[in-house]
Amino acid sequence: MANSNSSSLSRRSACRHKRNSNPAKPLRRAVDVAGLKDVCQVAVRSLLRTEEAFLSSLARINDIVLQPLLRTDSDDQKGKEHMKLLLLLSDRYHALWDRTEENYKTLKQKYNTSESSLTVHDIYIILKKNLFLEVYTQYFTCFTNYAVVHGFDRAAKQTSGYWKTNKKMLKQLLAPSISEPTISISLHLVLHESIRSQVQQYALILTRLNENAEEVDEKNLVSDALNLYVKLQNFISQSLDEASLTKTLWGSLGSKLVSSLCIPERRLQEDSKCVPVSISTGRFERVLLFDDLLVLQGSDFRSFDLKLVWVDPVSPEKSTPTSHSLRIITPEEEFLLSSKEAQHKAVWQWKLNQVIRQRLDEKRDFPLWGKSEEGLDPCASRFSTYTFKSECRFKNAVYEGEFSWGKPHGKGTLKWPDGHNYVGDFKEGLEDGFGICLIPHSSEDGYDCYKCHWSEGKMQGYGICEYSDESVYKGYFKDNLRHGFGILKSPVSTKHPFKYTGHWDSDKKMGYGIWDDIESGQRYIGMWQNDQRHGAGIVVMQSGACYQGTFLMDKMTGTGILISEDDSVLEGKFTEQLKLDGKGKLTFQNGFTLEGNLNNKAGKDRQTQGVLNTTSKEQDYGITRRLQLGLDEFPVEKRWQGIYDPFFEFISSGCREETEESFLGIHVQTSKELRKSQEYLFCQRDSEEISGKIEDVLEALYECQDPESLQSYLQKALNSSQHPFGKLLKSLSAVFQATYSGIGANWHLLHMAQEEVKYHAWKIWEFYRNFTHVASKQKGKPLPDTEEDTEGSEKENPYTLILPLILPRFHPELFMLYMLYHEKEDAFYWQGIVRLGLFSDTKLLEFLEVQKNLWPLKDLRLTTNQRYSLVRDRCFLSATECFQKIITTVDPREKLGILLKTHEEIETIVSRVMEKEYKLPMDDLLPLLVYVVSRARIQRLGAEIHLIRDLMDPKNEGGIYDFMLTAIESCYEHIQKEEIRLYRFP
Template identity: 65%
Template sequence: MAGKALQLHKVACNAKRRRVWCKGRKLERDGVRCSASSFVPCTTGISLWEVKSGTKQDEHTSRSLGPSLHDMCAAEASASLLQVEENFSACLARMDALIFKPLLQSEPSDQKGKENFKLFLILNDQFQALWNLTEENYRIVKQKCSTSQSFCIQDIYIVWKGDLFLSLYIQYFVTFANYVVVHGFEHATKSKSEAWKHHKTVLKQFLTDFTSETSMSLALYTVLHKPIRDHVEQYILLLTKLNEVLKEGSEKDIVASAVKEYVKLKSFISQVLDEACFTKSLWKSLGYKFTDMLCVPERRLLEDSRNLPISSSTNRSDRILLFDDVLVLIQGNSFQSFDLKLVWVDETCREKSAPGQYGLRIITPEETFVLSARDPQMKAVWQWKLNQAIRQALNGKRDFPLWGKTGEGAEPSSCRFFTYVFRLESKFKNATYEGEWHWGKPHGKGTLKWRDGRNHVGDFKEGLEHGFGICLVPRRSEDRYDCYKCHWFEGKMRGYGICEYGNDMVYKGYFKNDVRQGFGILENFSAEHPFKYTGQWENDKKNGYGVWEDKDRGERYIGTWLDDHKHGQGIVVTQSGVCYQRMFHADKMVGSGILLLEDDSVYEGNFTQDLTFVGKGKLSFANGFILEGTFTNKSGQGLQTQGVLNTSNEQLDERITKAQLGLKEFPVEKRWKGIYDQFLEFIHSGCKEEMEESFTGFHIQTSKELRRSQEYLFCQRGAEEASWKTEDILEELVQHHELGSLQNYLEKALKSSLHPLGKLLKALTIAFQATYSGIGANRHLLTMAQEEVKYYAKKIWEFYQGLLHLALEQKGEPPVKCVDGEVSDQKAYSVVLPLILPCFYPELFMLYMLYHEREDDLYCQGIVDLSLFPDIKLLEFLDVQKHLWPLKDLTLTTNQRRSLIKDKCFLSATECLQKLITTVDPREKLLILQKTYEEIESTVSRVVEKDYKLPMDDLLPLLMYVVSRAKIQHLGAEIHLIRDLMDPTNQGGLYDFLLTALESCYEHIQKMRLHQRENCHVAHTS
C-alpha cells in the first residue's frame, strides 16, 4: 500500500504533457510554467502540510501524525472533492476547446496584437498547468474512493500540495490581470482569423449566461476567470466543513492553516482583478502619448489623485498617479516618473503649505516636492499607500494578499542600495551611481561612473564624496587615466592621498579643495626625465621648502620654491661630491655663492650653471693657499684670473673640512612645516577619527574594516584582534603617562604604523631620507641633518604632550603641569631621541663618516701600525706602568709564540669596547664605554691584587691599548655622534669624562701616525 501511494506521489509531481498545435507551431507545456510575476505567496504560521513542530513529513511518516479521519467524514469529504474536481476538470476542458484553442489559432499581424498574443501564450501555459494539477487531484481522490482505503490529510492533494496550488493560481491570475490591463480581450475579439470566425457561433452557445447585448470581450473576460475563481470558493467550503468535523490535533491544525491560505488567495484574486480594471480604466482615460510611455502589462495603478484628491506644491493642477513601481506626476502634456525604490516619504513636512493643507514631502535623488492633502485622513491614506508601495517595491514582491495585514505598519527602510542615472544639471550629471542611499542622497559605499570614462568608487555622505575614495579620470588625447586614491571631504579631496598620473608620475601627499596642498612627494618614473620632489605644496604648485632630485643629472636641490620654480636660497649637491649654495630666482642662479669642490677647495663668488668661475671671487685651496681676484673663461683658453695668491694661511685646511651649509638660510623650525601642520590640525580637531585617517598616510589596501585585522593601533596585545578607535589611543595615553611606563609606551607607539605618532615619524623619516641619502650624503650637510634629528625629537615630544593634554581633558582629569622649554628639551633628548634615532641612523652616520673621513683614515693607519706590536712591546710603547701589566695573561704556548700579535692582554675590555658599533643609541654606547672602563679597572685590580682606582695618567695608556686592539672602524664618527646626540644632563659627569678620554686616545693615535709620517719624511730628506 505504501509503495502504491509513493507511486501516485511521483505521478502527481510529474504533470502530464499535452501538445497544442497552432498554425504548424508546437507549444509544449510542462507541468508548471511561470510568468515573470513579482507575486510570491507569503504564508503565515505553519506551511500547508507541516505540523506544529515545523518539520515536513513524507508520505510514510505522515500517516503516524494523528488519528485517521472518521469514516463518515472521509466518505463525505472524498465524495465532495471528487465531484468538485470532476465538474471543474470538465469545465476546463470546454474552456480549452472552445476558447484557448481558437484564440491560439488566430495570431494577429499588427505589432500591438503580437505583444498581446505573447501574453496570451503565457496565460494558456498557466491554464494548462492548472488543468494538469486538477486532473492529478481528481485521479488520486478517485483511486482512493474506488479502493475503499482510509483517508488521512496527506491524501488530500489540495492540502498536501497546497503551496503548489496557491502558486499556480497566483500565476494564472497575475497573467490574466496583465492581459486585462493591455485590453487583451478587446484585441482578441477583433481578430479577423477564419478559425476565430468559425468558433464565434459555438462560443456564443457556450456562453449561455450572457445576453446578446453583452460584448464578446466582457464575455471572454468573465468565462476565463469566474469558473476558476468559483472553484477556489469550493475548496474553501470543502476544507472549512472538513475542519469543523475534525478533532483537535495536528491534522486539524494543518487543515485550518490551509483554509487561511485559500481565503487569502480568494482575497488576492479579488484585489488583482480590481487593480487590473482600475488600471485598464486609467489607460482608457489617458491619451495615447502617456499610455504608450507608461503602459506596461505588469504595472498596476494603486491610487489616483482624481479619486483621492492630493496636489503637488509646484502645480495644483498636477495629476498624481501611484503605481506599484513608480510615482507619476502629470503636468499638462508632460509627466515625471519616479522609481519607488528611490522615493522617500517624509511625514514631518516642514515646508509651508497653504492654509488648511496637510503636506507630505517626497524626496527623490534629484527633486524634492510636497504633496498637499485637504485633511489629515486623506494625507494618512496617501502616506500609508506610498509607504506600502515603496516597501513592496524594495522587497521585489507584492504582499499576499495585496492589501492585507501582511505588511501593515512596516515602514520602508531609509537606507537602500540602488542604481540611478543623474540627469539634471549638477556635478553628477550623466553619471550612473550604484550604491547605498539615505533619504535621497548617495550615502555610504558607492560607485559613480560618467560617460566620458570618469569613475569614482568610495564613501559618500549626504550626496557628496566623503571619506576614502578612488577616482579615475581619463587623460585627454591619451588612452590613459589619472588615478586618485585619496580622502575626500564634502565632495573635494582633502587630506592624505596618492595620485598615479597617466604620464608615469606619482604624487603621495596632502590635498585640499581638490589641489595638492601641504607636504607631498611627486616622482616621475618615465625614462625621459626621471625626478623626485619632496616638500611643500600650495595651490597645486611647489611652494616653500623642498628637495628636488634630478636623476638624469645626478643632482639634488635643497631649498625654497615659489610657483613651481626654485626661488630663494638653495643648496645643490652633485653626484661627484661637489656642492654649492646660491640664491635662485625663477630657476636661475643670481648673485654670488659658495662652491665646495671635491678636493676640499672652496670658491666664494659668481659662477655659471656648469660651475665655471666668472667675475670676482676667492678660491681657497685645500693646501691653505688663497687666490683672490677676477676670473674669466674664454673659449679655448681655459680658466684665467687676475688677482693675488696668498700662501700664508696654514689653518684653512681645518676650516674647509668643517664647512657647513644651510644653517642660517633654512632654520630647522621652518623645514617640513607641512608635516607638523597636519598633526596640529589633527590635535586641534579633538583627534577625530576621520581627521586621523587622512592626516598622515594610510594603507591603500585597507579600509576601516580591514585594518582591524592588521597591526594593533599602537600596542601589541598578543593574539588579541586589532581594533581602532580614537578613544583607545586617548585611554592608553592616560594609563601610560607616568615615567615608569612612558618609555615602553612611546617605543610601541612610534613603531606602529597606525598610531598617530608612528605615522608622524614615518613621514619625517621619508623627508630625512629624501634630503640626506644617496646624492645628499655630503659631509657639508652634517650639521643640518644633526639639528634636524634633534628637532624631530623635540616636536614629537610636544605632540605627545598635546595628545596627553587632550586625553586628560576629555576624561575630566587635571592636566599635566606645564614644564619650561629647557625641561621639555631634556625630555626630548632623554626619552624620544633614543627611540627615533634608529630611523635616521643609516643616513646620519654616513654623514658622520664622510665628515670625519680624513681623521678616521689617519686613525686607521695608526691602528695598523700599533697592531704590529706584540702585547708586551705595545704596553711598553704606550708607557703603561709595568706593575699594571697582566703578565699572567701572557703565558704563551708554543703555537702562540709563532704569532705574538695575538691579543690576550685586557681581552674582556677589548671585546666590550667592540660592542660600540652594535647599537645606535648614544645612551647604550656610553654604557658600553663605562663597562669597558670597569673591565680595565677590574683587570688592573686583579693584577695588583687590590681595588684600584685608575687616575687619568694610568687610564689613558691602558685605554689606548684597548682601543688599538679593538680596531673599531670609523671611531671618530662614533665619538662625535655620541658627543652631539647624548643627553645634555650627562655633560660634566662620568660619561663625559670617559668620552673625553676616548677622544684623547683617538686623537693621540692620529698624531702618532702623523709623527711617524713626519719622521719618515725627515729621514728621507736627510
C-alpha cells in the same frame, strides 16, 4: 496560428480531452453524509466531487476557448507581444490543471483503498497549500497581465468568426446570470470565473472542516490552511480590481503616454482624480501612482522610479490651514503634493509608503493590500542605479550605490560617458570619504587616477595620483589641488626624469622642498615659489661639489658659495653654469686665500687678478672642511611643517576617528575592493601586531604608563604603517632619505641632518604627550603622573624614550655623513691602529708606558723575548671584546653604556692583578684605554664618537658617561698623532 508552440499545445490538449472526455466513474460506495461521524471523510468526499467538476470544466475551457485563441496569428509587433503573454497564460493554466489532476488522482486512490484511515494530512489542499498558492498566484498574475494590455479585446476581434459559429458553446461556459456579454468579456469571464470559484470551494470545505475538527493539532493545521486560501481569495479580487482600473486608465490616456508607460506588469495604485492632490510644480495637473512609478501628467509627463522616491510629511506648523502637504524627494527634484483634506493626504502618504516599500522589497504584499504591513515606512537608505539628467557636475553620469533621502550617501560608483568615473564614499550627494577617481585625457589615451580622501565633493587630505604620463604624486590635497606636503616622481624612462619631495600650495611647489634632477645628477635643497626655485637654496652635485646661494624666479642671484670637491671655497657671484664672474674670494683647504677679479672668458682659461694671502695659521687648516650649509637659511622647525601640520590638526580636532583618514592617510574601515587600491604613502598593508584605530591608540597610551610597557608599545607603534606614529615616522624617514642619501650624502650637510633627527625626536615626543592628554580627557581622569618633564629630571624624555626607537630609520644616511665628515681624521686614526697592531702585547704596553704592576702578565715566568714571541692580543681581552660592541647598536645611550662597561672591565682586570680593589687614576687609565682601543680595531671610530657626542642626552653632560666619552676622544686623538703613525721599530 500555425507554429510549433500552438501545435504542441493543441496536441497536448487533444490528449488531455480524450483522457477526460468520459465522465469519472461513480464513487465506489455510497456514503450517507449526515450519518458520517468522521468529518475528514466528509471533507474528502466533498473535495473529490468539487475536483471532478473543476477538472471537467478546465478541459472544456481549454478545448473551446484557450486552444482556438492560441491558433490565431498576427504579423505586427503588438500582436506578437500579446501572443507571448497568451502562451505564458496557457502554460500557467496547464500547470494549475496538472497540479489539480495529479493530487485528485492520488487522493481518490487513497480514498478507494483506505477510506476509514484518511486523516487531515491526506488532504492535499492542506498538506500542499503553498504549492497551490504558487500556481494560482502565477496564473492570475499572467491572466491580469494579458487583460491589462487589452489582450482579450484584440483576441475577440481576431477570432470573431469562430465565436459567431460557437457562440452557444461559449455561453454554456458562463454563469446563467450573465446575459449577452461581448465576446471579450465572455473570454475574460470564462478564463477566470471557474478558477476563482474553485478557490472559494476550497475555502468552504476547509471552513466546514475547521468547524468540526476537535484535536488541537488538526484544528491548527486546518486553520492555517484556511487563512491562506482566504488570503488567496483577497489576492485574486485585488489583482482583478487593479487590472480593471489599470486597463481603464490606459484606455483614457493619450497614445504617446500609453506607449511610454504601458507594460503588462504595471498596475495603477492611485489617481489624483480619485483622491485629489495638487502638485507644487505648476505644469503638471495629475498624479498617477503605479506599483513601480510615480507619474506627473500635464502637457508632457515626468516619471520617477519608486526605488528613488522619498515621502516626507510636511509638519503641521509649516502647512497652511487649508492645505495638507507631502514633500516628495527624488535624486534631482523636490516638489509638494498638497490636498485640502487631511484624509486625502493620509491616503496618499500610506499608499506611497506601502508601494515604495514593496518596490524596494521587489515583491508585492500577499494579499496585495493587507493590514499586516500597515504603518511600516520604507527605509531612508537604499541601493539603486540612477542616471543624472539635469545641468550639474554629475550630468549624464550613472550612479550605482547607496542613497539616502534622494542623495548618494554611502558606498557608490559614478560613471560618465567619456570614461570619467569615481568609486568610493558619498555623503549627502557629494564625494566624501575615501574614493578612487579616473579622469581620462581628451588629447591622448590614458587616465589620471586619484586615490584620495574627499570632502564635500573635493579632494581634501591625503591621497595618491597616478598620472597618465606614469608620474606619481603621493601627498596632501585641498580643493582638488596638491596642497601641503607631497612627493611627485616621474618615471626614469621620461625625457627629463625628476623627483620632488616637499611642500605644495594650490598645485604649485611652494616652500621648502627637495628636487632631484636625475638626468644631470643634481639635487636642489631649498625654497620654492610658484613651481620655481626662489629664495635660499643649496645645489649638490654628483661630483661632491655644492653651491649655496639665493635664487630668484628659478635663477641664481646675488652672491653665493661654491665648495669644490677638494674642499676649496669660492665666494662671489656665479653664472647659471656655476662659473664665478667678477670679484670673488677663493679659500684653499690649507687656509690660503685669493681675493680679486676672477673672470672666465669664453674659450679661455680663468684669468685672475687679486691678492694671495698665505699667512693662515696652523689651526685654520681644514677650516673649509668644517663649513656647514643651510643651518641659518633653513631653520629646522620650518623645514617639514607640512608633515607635522596634519598631525597637529588631527590632535586639535580631538582625534575624531572620522577625520583620521583625511589628516593621516590611514584608512581604518573600507570595503575590501577599495582597500586593495589604497597604496598609502609609506603604508604597505602587511600584517600588523598593533591596532591603528584611534580609540585603540588612545586606550593603549592611557594604559601604558610604566617605562617598560610604554617603550614596548611605542616600538611597535613606530614600526606599524597603520599607526599614526608609524605613519609619521615613515614620512620623516622618506624625506630624510630624499635629502641626504645618494647625491645628498655630502659632509657639508651633516649638521642639517643631525639637528633634523633630534628635532624629529622632540616632535614625536610632543605628539605622544598630546595624545596622552587627549586620552586622559576622553577618560575624564588625569594621567597617573601629570607632572611636566623637565630636562634635568630623571623621567623619560625624547633622548631616552623616542630617539633610540627612531634612530635606526635615519642611521644609514646619518652615519654616512659622519663618515664622510671625519674621513681624514679616521684615515690618520687607522694608520695609527695599523702601526700599533704590529706590537705584541707586552711591547705595546711598554710603548704606551703602562706601569708594569698593572700588566696582567706578571704571573707568567717568561723572559722578555719569550713574552714578545708567545703573548699577543691576550691582555685585557674581555675589555677589548666589550668595547667592540659599540658598533652593534645605533642607540647613543647604549653606546655610552658600552664605554662605561669597558672602563669597569679594565678596572676589574687591574684589581685582579693588584689583588685588591683598585680605582685607576686618569694617568693610568688613558694608556690602558689606548691599548684597548687599538686592539678593538674599530675602523670608523671618529664617526662613532661624534655621533654619540651630538645625539646623547644633554642630562649626561658632566657625568660619568661624559667622562668616559671624553677619555675615548683623547685616545682617538692620541692614536692619530704623527709619532704613532710614523713610528718605526728599533
